Amino acid sequence: MHHDPLPQIASQMNAMGQFARAASRAMAAASTAKKNQVLADLAQRLNQNRAALVQANLKDIKAAEAAGSDAAFIDRLKLNDKVIDGMIAGVKQIHDLADPIGEISGLQQQPSGIRVGRMRVPIGVIGIIYESRPNVTVDAAALCIKAGNATVLRGGSEAFHSNTALAEFIGQSLAAAGLPSTAVQCLQTTDREAVGAMIRLDQYIDVIVPRGGKSLIERISREATIPVIKHLDGVCHCYIDSHADVEKAIRVADNAKTQRYSPCNTMETLLVHDSMVEKALMPLVKIYLEKKVELRVCPRTRSALEQLGLATSSLVDATEEDWRTEYLAPILSIRLVKDLDEAIDHIETHGSHHTDTILTEHHGHAMRFIREVDSASVMINASTRFADGFEFGLGAEIGISTNKLHARGPVGLEGLTTQKFVVFGNGETRS
């Protein structure tokens, strides 16, 4: 349940909001050249100030060690030359992307004589709330700058000194190009109350992008009075159709599960047409078992595999809960289906509308699948692991959205913009 923040945090957040709103006007009016100047300067500045960054980061590392954080956590927190190289490369990549702002589309003359089109414009002020990796600070700020937005950043309290140092350099690069350094602001407190205040600043912040675990995102969605571009579960499916090319099906279903276990676009449930058990499922089961993937199967899958002579003692019986679980681990649920309808029904009933793929050479089946499966990314003969801003050609990614409105699926620069109507007239009036 929401409760009001302390007055001093509220007034601090309010001031940040006002600065951000004012800065957003300058950012929206800035030319592509100016925004690129900021990014080029930032890449250089980060390179020249590696020592200062490492030193600020050391304070966070020592605090984490003193708090007894585990090695993996400290590893994610660390800013070393390799991580700084990655940040610089990211900034350069965003520098090289086309500027989406100002594009006018669909301009058409209307019967009254006016010409009406849509112009792509920045959203305004983006609030980003994220966990411990400090590289998100630079990545998110650079994307927001390129899209002409102002940004309020709230990183994890464990990375406070690192983020503050990074934000300082970003501010210097903005100022060097004659833009307000307040276009990127980092929360000056590690107080958790500040997040609660930030997500209710609807007067000043236009959208919140949370990056982190499901519980953080659920809390923010519940309490925010600002629209949230959120990313919840990825319960992704592969369906091996009656008309699948067996070789492609095995290759894709293997890759979708085992290339990496933790991403949100990894397959969690494999659906197989009855006719494909011997040719496709059997070889796949052997691959999965060899790679130590735990298989949770429906009763028909178990008996079909037994009939083919497989020792099924290592297979687990899938429960109803399994069909809607995002494992993010070497666990896969498997279900046999009698036709395309049953496959689509299963996905619509149990899936999370993230990413689903069909393996088939049947044109009609493929077209029905992409039309009827209501997910952010729907694929034919491709691994679910492709659901990613870079693989989709967006050039960058601020996150993957499971919202239906505004931004759906991988979110790049365009997701940080909106469109307004523009009207070119010549003195027309309405009658």
Place this chain on the structure above:
Amino acid sequence: MHHDPLPQIASQMNAMGQFARAASRAMAAASTAKKNQVLADLAQRLNQNRAALVQANLKDIKAAEAAGSDAAFIDRLKLNDKVIDGMIAGVKQIHDLADPIGEISGLQQQPSGIRVGRMRVPIGVIGIIYESRPNVTVDAAALCIKAGNATVLRGGSEAFHSNTALAEFIGQSLAAAGLPSTAVQCLQTTDREAVGAMIRLDQYIDVIVPRGGKSLIERISREATIPVIKHLDGVCHCYIDSHADVEKAIRVADNAKTQRYSPCNTMETLLVHDSMVEKALMPLVKIYLEKKVELRVCPRTRSALEQLGLATSSLVDATEEDWRTEYLAPILSIRLVKDLDEAIDHIETHGSHHTDTILTEHHGHAMRFIREVDSASVMINASTRFADGFEFGLGAEIGISTNKLHARGPVGLEGLTTQKFVVFGNGETRS
């Protein structure tokens, strides 16, 4: 403050939500021909059942009269031949619109070999909450059907019998085309609690479109856990620039205020460049005063008009509050500005980001205005009154959105759709 609805209403709403979600799958898969068949049948059915509609409407009229409602209210509630003609014409118009569903845009091959594009798809389930006019029932339902969505409608309790009869005919037209009649459902209760339950059905309803007064919309936005396509204030501006064509400026600024006083896209504040007082403002003031428009002016406007010999005793001094007030009445606030920057500043500080227009022949000023004014509709040399789905060529309008995300400005069929990523592969895997 939200409180939980009565259990019986909650379970009734839950059942409606489940029906709507199931129906939305059939609607999304329906061909354009099938959806058009529903609309053609509906137009015919309404025409053939005029007597039944008038009879149902009579119950509402009698109840309203017994409750002592005023004549204007009863007039809005009334279904007579003319109103039914209008509904039928609206349905036919939506029948004739191009179907937005299924369009794939931006399909491009990526380095991995996959081809990635975006497909336009229905949103799913649209909840519409509106006040007493029963024609909205048919209009909203027809738009949702054409865009492939299921709909839950909650009309004003005063039009309960009319809406129930209309929904019955819509259901019959759906069934006649072999589509689920539950694709359009009308709340079977006039209980206000039901609205509270409906706007929290996030599991089943994807977006809420409220049509009504500001207090209704504010309440819904505050309490809903579902995204709301909302329409708040229209504090619209005309700015007469130093380089305005005087004749066009007078024509447009007159039209923008006086063509109709109550619409949201009517001008509420006129900004005038200092150099345009004698040529443009003076004649406009005379027009407004003749049309009995109350003028609320800044001190500089008053003294400039006095110097030109106008008797300014009828002019009212504008307060800070005036600059942010949507009058919806024959009242206009007027302010002199020294340049384009001051005009844009005023609009950004006091406006409601709805619709604003510049009167100018100066290309640079015009381009800065449409780029820097952050409103849903920004115009050059055209009346603000054009901000309308029909005038913008959308073919229909479910409302005007003051949101920044998803749908901004007039919302037509496209605003009832979203886009998903589609991937065409040939067995590609991620490495």
